[in-house]
Amino acid sequence: MNRSNQSDCDALLAPFSQLSTRRGKRLALEGLMKTLSHQEIRDVQKLVQNIRYPTDIFTRLPLELSQTIAQYLGLSCATRARGVSKDWYNLLVSYETTRCLLRPWHATGGSTLRIPDGLSQSAISSLEAEHINAYRSGTAFDRLTVERPISRHGTISNSVVYSNGKVAWIDKNTTTSHVLSLEDNGCCLTNEGDGEVLNHLALSGSMMAVTTLTGECRITDFAKGVEHRLQLNPTMVEKIVVAKETLAVLHKPLTSKTVQVGLTTWTLDNRTSLHFIPSLHRSPEQALRPCDLKIMLDISGSSVNIFEREAQFVYFTRLNLEGRVQAEGTLRMPITEGYGKHSEESTPTNINGWATVWSYSNCRQLGRNTVTIEVVRVQYELDRDVLRLKEDSFEIWAVPDLIISNIFFWNDIAYCQVRSYGCTFLNIVDFSKSFMTSAFMGEGMRFTFGFQGSERRDRRDRREFLNSGDMLPSLFLGDERFLVNACQYGFLVWTFDKNHGMVKTDAGYKEKRKEAKKNRSGPWSRGWPGHR
Known part of the structure; x- marks a missing residue:
C-alpha cells in the first residue's frame, strides 16, 4: 500500500473509530459496502478469510x-x-x-x-x-402473605409447622388447627375440635398430629380423612414430630438432672403406640434444659434420632421404632460463649442430605468499618450417621444495632433476619462467596403483619411492640420450593418454583420482580448467577 492509499484509508477509518455503539458501526459499514464495486467486495472477503482468529x-x-x-x-x-x-x-x-x-x-x-x-x-x-x-x-418467583393470628401458647415452633408444600398452625383461640395447602388451589382444612386447648403440632405429607393440654394426641390421616386418637401423659410431652406415616413423641425427663428421657412411637399402619426409655450421654449431676434435647425422624419414618447438647459435646442416638439403638456418635464443639444462638426452637429437618441441629453466630470487629460474622453449624448427615461441624464466615459493613436471627440453611445459602437502625430486613448469605446482601423478595415490606381482631389487649401489645423497635420473634421453615417466615400475626411464603400452583398471591410482586430484572436493579445489578 503506497503512502497516498494509506492516507486515504486513515481518513476513512478516523470517523468510524469515533463511533461508540455497535449499531452505529454496523450502519457505517453497511453504508461503506454500498459504495464498493463487486471486485472490491471480493477483495475484502479474501482479505478477511486470510485473517487467523484465536481458536476456541x-x-x-x-x-x-x-x-x-x-x-x-x-x-x-x-x-x-x-x-x-x-x-x-x-x-x-x-x-x-x-x-x-x-x-x-x-x-x-x-x-x-x-x-x-x-x-x-x-x-x-x-x-x-x-x-x-x-x-x-434472593429473587423468589412469587410471594404470599397470610395474616392469621397464631397461638401464643408456648413457643411459636409448637404452633406453626411446614411440610411438603403445606403449612399448619394453631390459631389464637388455641382450640382450632388449620392446614393450608400452598400448591393445591389454596385449599385450607380447618379442625375446630371440641374446645380443648391445643399445644403441640406436627405435620407431614400424609398426616397431621396435634396434642391437647389433657394429653390427648389427635392424628388426622389426610388420605382417608380419618382422625385417630392416642392418650399421652399431659404433663410430660416436650415435642412431637412426624414423617410420612410415623409419629414420635419426646417426653420430658422426670427431673432436671436425669440420664433418661421417654419416647413414644406410633404409625398409621398398625396404630399401636410403643414406649421406651433411651439413655442419655450425661451424668446425673449435669442439669438438662429442654433446648439441649431434640428429636427428628428420618425421611422414611423408620427410625428416630435423639440429639443431645452437653457442655462442649453434641451426641446423637438413632433408634428404630421399637427402641433398639442402631447408631451413635459424638462431636466436640468449639467454645461458643458469647455467640448468638439460632435454631434453638426449630426441629431439625433434612435439607439436601444434612440436618442443621443447632447454629450459632458471632460478630467480630475487623476494622473501623468492617465486621466479620462467624457462623457455626452442628449438622447431621442421615445417610452416613455422622455429625459434622460446619464453620463459615462473611464480612459486612459495620452498622449500629446489628442483630442477626432466625437463620435458615440450604446448601451454602442462608436466609436470615437482620435488624439495623431499628428496622428488620430479610437478608441472604452466600457462603461460597462470603457475601451477604438484602434479598429482593423482602423489599418494600416490613416483618410486622397487619392485625386482624378487635381485642384491646392484643392491639395494645402490638402497638407497644412496634414502638419498642424490637425484632419480631419468628421462625423460618421450608424446603427447596417454599420458604416460610412465621410470627404470631401470620406468615409469609416465598416460592422458588415457577410452577408452584399457588392461586392467591401478593398483588404486584411479580410485576416488581420483572421490572427490577428489566432495569437490572437489586440482585440483577450485582452479577448474581443467571445474569448475562
Whole structure:
C-alpha cells in the first residue's frame, strides 16, 4: 500500500473509530459496502478469510471431554459462561453437564420442583438451574402473605409447622388447627375440635398430629380423612414430630438432672403406640434444659434420632421404632460463649442430605468499618450417621444495632433476619462467596403483619411492640420450593418454583420482580448467577 492509499484509508477509518455503539458501526459499514464495486467486495472477503482468529479449544475438544471439564465449574460460573458463545451455551445447558452441576443441590435424590409434561431433559435441567439461581440470589418467583393470628401458647415452633408444600398452625383461640395447602388451589382444612386447648403440632405429607393440654394426641390421616386418637401423659410431652406415616413423641425427663428421657412411637399402619426409655450421654449431676434435647425422624419414618447438647459435646442416638439403638456418635464443639444462638426452637429437618441441629453466630470487629460474622453449624448427615461441624464466615459493613436471627440453611445459602437502625430486613448469605446482601423478595415490606381482631389487649401489645423497635420473634421453615417466615400475626411464603400452583398471591410482586430484572436493579445489578 503506497503512502497516498494509506492516507486515504486513515481518513476513512478516523470517523468510524469515533463511533461508540455497535449499531452505529454496523450502519457505517453497511453504508461503506454500498459504495464498493463487486471486485472490491471480493477483495475484502479474501482479505478477511486470510485473517487467523484465536481458536476456541474448549468447544473443539471431544464432547465427552468438554462436558467433564465443565463439571468442575461452579453453578454460577457455568450459568454466566453460557453467554460466551452459542457453542458454549449448547454445551453448558446439555443434560449431561447440568446433571452434574445440580447434583450437590439435590443430594437427597433429585429435585421436587413441579415439572410440566413434555419437557426435554435439557429443558428440565435449565428449569432446575433457574430455580437454584433464584434461591441463591434472593429473587423468589412469587410471594404470599397470610395474616392469621397464631397461638401464643408456648413457643411459636409448637404452633406453626411446614411440610411438603403445606403449612399448619394453631390459631389464637388455641382450640382450632388449620392446614393450608400452598400448591393445591389454596385449599385450607380447618379442625375446630371440641374446645380443648391445643399445644403441640406436627405435620407431614400424609398426616397431621396435634396434642391437647389433657394429653390427648389427635392424628388426622389426610388420605382417608380419618382422625385417630392416642392418650399421652399431659404433663410430660416436650415435642412431637412426624414423617410420612410415623409419629414420635419426646417426653420430658422426670427431673432436671436425669440420664433418661421417654419416647413414644406410633404409625398409621398398625396404630399401636410403643414406649421406651433411651439413655442419655450425661451424668446425673449435669442439669438438662429442654433446648439441649431434640428429636427428628428420618425421611422414611423408620427410625428416630435423639440429639443431645452437653457442655462442649453434641451426641446423637438413632433408634428404630421399637427402641433398639442402631447408631451413635459424638462431636466436640468449639467454645461458643458469647455467640448468638439460632435454631434453638426449630426441629431439625433434612435439607439436601444434612440436618442443621443447632447454629450459632458471632460478630467480630475487623476494622473501623468492617465486621466479620462467624457462623457455626452442628449438622447431621442421615445417610452416613455422622455429625459434622460446619464453620463459615462473611464480612459486612459495620452498622449500629446489628442483630442477626432466625437463620435458615440450604446448601451454602442462608436466609436470615437482620435488624439495623431499628428496622428488620430479610437478608441472604452466600457462603461460597462470603457475601451477604438484602434479598429482593423482602423489599418494600416490613416483618410486622397487619392485625386482624378487635381485642384491646392484643392491639395494645402490638402497638407497644412496634414502638419498642424490637425484632419480631419468628421462625423460618421450608424446603427447596417454599420458604416460610412465621410470627404470631401470620406468615409469609416465598416460592422458588415457577410452577408452584399457588392461586392467591401478593398483588404486584411479580410485576416488581420483572421490572427490577428489566432495569437490572437489586440482585440483577450485582452479577448474581443467571445474569448475562
